[in-house]
Amino acid sequence: MEPLKSYEVNETSPSKKExxxxxxxxQGPRSLKPxxxxxxxxxxxxxxxxxxxxxxxxxxxxxLNEKGYxxxxxxxxxxxxxxxxxxxxxxxxxxxxxxxYYGISWFTTVASIVLLVxxxxxxxxxxxxxxxxxxxxxxxxxxxxxxxxxTRDLKSV
Numbered sequence: 001m002e003p004l005k006s007y008e009v010n011e012t013s014p015s016k017k018e019x020x021x022x023x024x025x026x027q028g029p030r031s032l033k034p035x036x037x038x039x040x041x042x043x044x045x046x047x048x049x050x051x052x053x054x055x056x057x058x059x060x061x062x063x064l065n066e067k068g069y070x071x072x073x074x075x076x077x078x079x080x081x082x083x084x085x086x087x088x089x090x091x092x093x094x095x096x097x098x099x100x101y102y103g104i105s106w107f108t109t110v111a112s113i114v115l116l117v118x119x120x121x122x123x124x125x126x127x128x129x130x131x132x133x134x135x136x137x138x139x140x141x142x143x144x145x146x147x148x149x150x151t152r153d154l155k156s157v
Contacts, residue, residue, distance in 0.1 A: 034150045042146035049139030050074065056132055060125070069119060074137060077112035081141045082148045084109050089152060113141075 053074055057067045083105040087097045116137055120130045 032153070034153050038146075039150045039154070042143055042150055045139060046143035046147050049136045049141075049143055050078075053133065053136040053140060056129070056136065060129070062123070062125075066123070070116075070133065073112055073116050073119065074140065076108065077116070077137065077141050078144045080105065080108040080112050081145050085145045085148045086152075089149070109141075 054071070057070055060067065083101075087102045087105050090097045091102070116134070120133060123130065125133075
């Protein structure tokens with residue numbers, strides 16, 4: 001694989017006596033390899049959030065169908081945010097993404113969050129338990145986005 005060539009463009013504003021230099025590549029902005037620490041922290045956050053959420057479900061005093069609902073919401077949310085991250089990144093890199101897929105990705109992400117909020121609002125759980133599920137869910141979603149970004153960055157470098 002040949003190294004990326006960079007091009008410098010000097011632009012002088014007619015009203016100012018300043019020259020700005022921009023470095024770019026034919027492929028667009030450079031993608032830097034994420035550090036091992038960031039990759040590890042992202043995976044650790046994802047595992048911490050998802051495992052904590054699942055342990056909370058296992059220990060919760062709710063019926064099995066309720067536990068299944070919350071577990072499905074976690075899986076639905078994780079898939080949705082990964083899909084959003086991928087479609088947003090594809091668009092930024094000039095890879096075609098249909099408007100319907102882009103819209104559905106965002107809709108399902110918002111839907112997973114709304115479904116969790118509605119479920120927790122109506123659940124017979126302590127307020128601390130509701131907060132625990134909400135925070136571990138949010139941690140899992142955020143970490144899934146970071147893991148997907150790192151995975152893509154490592155593949156493109």
